Amino acid sequence: MTRINSRRWVDVVATAGLVLFGCLLNIGCAPTDSPTESDSAKATGVEPQATAATSKVDVKKGDSDSEGFSYSILHWNVESGGNDPATVAAQLVELGDYDVIGLSEVETPAAYEEALSKKWPGRYEYIRGISGANETREDDHLWLAFSKDKFSLIETEEMKEVSGFVFDDGHHRVPLYVKLKDLANSQEVVFLMNHLARGNKNFRQEQASTLREWARTKSIPIIAIGDYNLDFEFATEKGNKAFDEFMKDNVWLWVRPEPLVDTNWSDRDGDGIDNYIDSLLDFSFLSGAAKTWNASSRVIVRENDFPDNEKTSDHRPVELILSGS
Numbered sequence: 001m002t003r004i005n006s007r008r009w010v011d012v013v014a015t016a017g018l019v020l021f022g023c024l025l026n027i028g029c030a031p032t033d034s035p036t037e038s039d040s041a042k043a044t045g046v047e048p049q050a051t052a053a054t055s056k057v058d059v060k061k062g063d064s065d066s067e068g069f070s071y072s073i074l075h076w077n078v079e080s081g082g083n084d085p086a087t088v089a090a091q092l093v094e095l096g097d098y099d100v101i102g103l104s105e106v107e108t109p110a111a112y113e114e115a116l117s118k119k120w121p122g123r124y125e126y127i128r129g130i131s132g133a134n135e136t137r138e139d140d141h142l143w144l145a146f147s148k149d150k151f152s153l154i155e156t157e158e159m160k161e162v163s164g165f166v167f168d169d170g171h172h173r174v175p176l177y178v179k180l181k182d183l184a185n186s187q188e189v190v191f192l193m194n195h196l197a198r199g200n201k202n203f204r205q206e207q208a209s210t211l212r213e214w215a216r217t218k219s220i221p222i223i224a225i226g227d228y229n230l231d232f233e234f235a236t237e238k239g240n241k242a243f244d245e246f247m248k249d250n251v252w253l254w255v256r257p258e259p260l261v262d263t264n265w266s267d268r269d270g271d272g273i274d275n276y277i278d279s280l281l282d283f284s285f286l287s288g289a290a291k292t293w294n295a296s297s298r299v300i301v302r303e304n305d306f307p308d309n310e311k312t313s314d315h316r317p318v319e320l321i322l323s324g325s
Contacts, residue, residue, distance in 0.1 A: 069185060070323040071150075075102040075225040077195070077264075077282060077315035078112075080139040084311035085111035093119045095300065095317060099150045102225050104173070104195040105132075107139035116145060123147055127156050129193070131167075131174035142176040142193045142226070151180035154188065165210040172197050175211070179220075187221070189290070194226040196242065204229060208246040216251045221290035224252070225320065227282050234260050234278040252285040255320060261299035265306040265314045274307070284320040293324040 074095060078088045085108040092101070093115050101124075103112065113126050124145040132140035146153070159175040160168035167174045176193040194211070197204040208230075215222055230243035239247075246252060263282040266275045284297050300317040308314045 068323060068325040069182060069187065070321065071100065071189075071223075072098045073100045073102070073191075073223065073225065073284070073320040073322070074098040074317055075104075075193070075282065075284070075320070076317040077104045077227040077313065078106060079308070079313040079315060080105035080107035080141075082308075082310065083107075083313050086115075087311040088112075088313055089115035091302075091312070092116070092317075097123065097147070098319075099147045100191055100223075101145045102176075102191065102193040103143045104193065104227050105139075106141045106143040109141065109143050112143065113145070123149065125153060127153075127176070127178055129158055129174065129176040131158055131160075131172070132195075140173065140195075142173055142195060144176060144178055144191060144193050146178070146180055146191075150183060151189075152183060154179040154181050159214075162210050162214050165206060167207065167210075169203075172200075172203065172207075190218075190220055190222045190288075192222060192224040194224060194228060196227070196229045198229050201241070204240075204242040205245050208242040209248075212246055212248060212251050215287040216249070218288050220288050221293070222287040223290055223320070223322070224285040224287065225283070225318070227315065229281055230283060231276070232280040232283075234280075246285075252287050253291045255284040255286060255295045255297040257284075257297045257299050257318065261301060261316070262306075263299055263316045263318065265308055267307065272307075282315060282318045284318060286322075290322070293322050295323075296321050 076092070078085075078092075089111045092103075092112060097120055101116075106112070106128075109126070109128050113124075116124050125148050127144045127146075129142035129144075132142065156176070156178045158168070159177050160166070173195040178191045178193070180189050180191065181187070182189065192211075196207045208228075211224070215224075228242070228246070230239040230246065232239040232243060247254065257280075260278075260280070262274070262276075262278055263280050264276060267273065268275050282299075284295075286293065286295065297318060297320045300319055302316075305312070305316060
């Protein structure tokens, strides 16, 4: 017969009693397979309520869960008048299905719509901007597609005039405003597709400052994408004066691509060398409530994309991934 050490038995009983008492004080013990929020943050390396400016969240395109949301976004200047729409449309499809796709310099919108609809029948709704036509060209439009599985359309318009400033002067693209409703959580989100002036720096600076003031008082999540012609140079970490105007007072948050990659090829003098090496023209910005979301961005580099040719675009696509709870 095994003898039990009475002193050791008393210690065991006492310890068990203390554990039970602690559980009662906390109104029950949490099960070991249900981590707390702080435990989850430690496990994933993500702190709760991380902002887009500091978040290093590795959000994959299309990831989603029952407690939060995620949006996959692609924007691309497809170079109207300097491409073959069928070629670029095929390249667009190869990039995959995104929740929102924004294109600038669109010459033949039907080419992109037909390619996407053939690959993913019924998935997308398309919105065509009509600005960008003037006396010298009629093919320089903005365009946006969104997944009907993810969003419903609330309203859309071209912002021809804002606070007395006329975007629609007959020579430039007008911001394409699209307000969508998230079908999963009823969240309303504004997507703003832009292509700011290239040849008129004063007009571009006015465009930038007007968009800054327009967004300043808005709390709704705003996602602004497109070709902003802000000439951000990697070597100096500076943009042009329009960049300074746009970024003033931190109204907009730039989701900076990691790593920085040149988004545009331009060989105006024909010497075979990029005239704007190591610079960015294409940007992703957040304003309002969207500034608190997790965000990541990257410039998509494809084999032999630069220098471009007469069938392909002189810009690279930019991917933006957003998530929140």
